[in-house]
Amino acid sequence: MTVLLVVVLLSAVAVLIGFVSGYNKLRAADVHVAEALSGIDVELTRRASLIPSLVHTVQTFAAHEQAILNQVTSARAALAAATTGTSVAQRSAAERQLDTAIAGVLSLGSSYPQLNSSNNFLHLQQNLADTEDKLAFARQYYNDAVATLNRMVGSIPWMYVASVAGVSEREYYQTPR
Numbered sequence: 001m002t003v004l005l006v007v008v009l010l011s012a013v014a015v016l017i018g019f020v021s022g023y024n025k026l027r028a029a030d031v032h033v034a035e036a037l038s039g040i041d042v043e044l045t046r047r048a049s050l051i052p053s054l055v056h057t058v059q060t061f062a063a064h065e066q067a068i069l070n071q072v073t074s075a076r077a078a079l080a081a082a083t084t085g086t087s088v089a090q091r092s093a094a095e096r097q098l099d100t101a102i103a104g105v106l107s108l109g110s111s112y113p114q115l116n117s118s119n120n121f122l123h124l125q126q127n128l129a130d131t132e133d134k135l136a137f138a139r140q141y142y143n144d145a146v147a148t149l150n151r152m153v154g155s156i157p158w159m160y161v162a163s164v165a166g167v168s169e170r171e172y173y174q175t176p177r
Contacts, residue, residue, distance in 0.1 A: 029148055029152055033149050037173075051073070054102075054128075058115065060118075072104070075102075079094040
């Protein structure tokens with residue numbers, strides 16, 4: 001009888017250790033995803049902070065292109081609002097809107113040769129390209145973290161611990177097109 005009690009007690013301890021381990025792994029993976037998403041927000045904010053300088057530089061050479069410049073300003077505000085929320089889809093949509101607006105501003109460089117030869121404009125283009133590279137890396141890093149979390153949440157034995165840990169699958173970051 002004592003052997004049976006010892007076996008039951010050891011089994012209960014093993015289950016408890018497994019539960020605590022699973023809980024901690026799932027919570028750590030969830031935190032990793034949140035950190036990765038904040039990395040995207042950092043790069044989106046960095047890119048958005050370049051916009052006022054870009055608009056000012058373009059206004060100097062192409063003041064009558066106000067509609068394009070207003071579109072960029074609106075898209076920047078939408079992106080700032082999206083990064084304060086929790087929706088990944090909202091971030092992606094706001095990023096797509098800003099990409100479209102920035103493309104319109106950058107295309108003005110071909111219409112205004114003096115703008116295209118401006119050091120400020122060229123420097124801003126380089127900074128935007130650098131930020132895009134960092135943003136692509138941040139998106140990939142986030143999606144890798146989400147893939148890890150989603151695999152854990154969907155597999156045995158972690159799926160039984162996920163609801164208790166308050167962890168669920170996360171959505172992937174869709175690249176704006």
